[in-house]
Amino acid sequence: MNLSYWEIKSWLTNVDYTIVGSGIVGLNCALRLKQRFPEARILILEKGMLPQGASTKNAGFACFGSLSEIIDDLKSHSEEEVFQLVEKRTKGLQLLRKTLGDSTINYQQLGGYELFSKSDDLLEQCKAKQDHINSFLKPLFHHNVFRFEPNTFGFQNCQNTLSVNQFEGQIDTGKMMMALLQLASNSGIKILNNISVEDVSEDLTSVKIKTNQ
Structure with missing residues (x-):
């Protein structure tokens, strides 16, 4: 040129x-x-x-980790490392919102939902660990992050129960x-x-x- x-x-x-x-x-x-x-x-x-x-090219999820993802991370990392990872993701989202403004990026805190297949036991693993994960993350969010609700979405081959993360949301990327x-x-x-x-x-x-x- x-x-x-x-x-x-x-x-x-x-x-x-x-x-x-x-x-x-x-x-x-x-x-x-x-x-x-x-x-x-x-x-x-x-x-x-x-x-x-x-x-x-992503789905526009403003997320920091589903219940099963955090449980999986704890298999290969310490609780301190996983806590710091979630904290960094959360602070990153807060900085993005502060820099651009919620209306500019169409941020909506509608929650994050995790579906569970009927073909494995992941739901039972999450049920067994949910209280511990909520307690583990409470210093960061000051409330329970995860809860279980009935699955009303109607997807086939999924369990009748899903996990909800109330602090996640979506943006227009x-x-x-x-x-x-x-x-x-x-x-x-x-x-x-x-x-x-x-x-x-x-x-x-x-x-x-x-x-x-």
């Missing part, structure tokens, strides 16, 4: 931070850097026309990404799309990025 003097001057000169990917992680990283270093020139390189990661992109633009962060990073090398004074352009 042949770039003009003005293009090089405006987008590619004296860049202080280059971030690969304009998904939720990349944009939040750029915004945080801009908060810490207001005068920094920040550039984001995105390989797609739109953010190509999972940021807009398309609106979320549009708001983050607008916030980045308003902060003076530059984004170049359709740029794939092929290699990164560094020496004592600089970092060189090889792209497909």
